[in-house]
Each structure stands twice: as C-alpha cells, then as structure tokens.
Amino acid sequence: MGLRLWSRSELSWRWCRDSRIFSGESVRLKCSVPDVRSSWSHLWFRGSEQLPQRGQHLILWKMKVQESGKYYCEGVRDSQVGDINTLQSLPLEINVDGGWLSYKSHLSPASSVTP
Numbered sequence: 001m002g003l004r005l006w007s008r009s010e011l012s013w014r015w016c017r018d019s020r021i022f023s024g025e026s027v028r029l030k031c032s033v034p035d036v037r038s039s040w041s042h043l044w045f046r047g048s049e050q051l052p053q054r055g056q057h058l059i060l061w062k063m064k065v066q067e068s069g070k071y072y073c074e075g076v077r078d079s080q081v082g083d084i085n086t087l088q089s090l091p092l093e094i095n096v097d098g099g100w101l102s103y104k105s106h107l108s109p110a111s112s113v114t115p
Helices: none
Strands: 003-008 010-015 027-032 041-046 049-054 057-060 069-077 084-087 092-094
Touching: 027 041, 027 069
Parallel strands: 003 084
Antiparallel strands: 010 027, 027 057, 041 049, 041 069, 069 084, 069 092
C-alpha cells in the first residue's frame, strides 16, 4: 500500500547548446522534491512508460528522434506505511529534430548531370 502526496516534483533541464535538440545531442534533466527533511528517490517517465533509470538526474545521451515525447519525474521514499510518492512533475516535451539536410543547387532547370 502506498501514499500519494499533494506535493509535486519539480523538473528542470539543461541541454548542450540551445533550445533546439538535434539527433545525436544529449540532454540532462533534474528532478527535485521540495522537502529538504527527507531523502527521496526519483522515478522517470516518458509518456506513460516508466524508464529504467532512477536518480535525481536523467541524462539522455545521443538522443534519437524516437525518444521525443513528454518527460516526467516523480519522487518516492520509504515510510513505515509503505512507499510515499509525490505527484508527477509538470511535463517537459522534448522534440528531437532528425536534422533534415537542405541544399541549394547551382544547376539551372535545363541542366543535366551525367555520371
């Protein structure tokens, strides 16, 4: 049997360059529970799927387009009556850009290229 607190975990993030995330870049997420008196573990979710990683930080190395989604964290700690969980953090939506290649051709429409 577990309890759920009305307190919400807080999710913050930092990524390598700017606000655009491209395939192959890394992102670091941090989860914190506004309770300094207790020791908390942290659970991580992408959508409804719980991720195997635990801990205050989630580092997403060399992200892929398919890892795009809404990320959440949740605090959990043991107590005498069972696990106590916080509410999930507000979501952070990460969209990984596959990095489409654009180019400009210097050939005129009537030009042809032969191998």
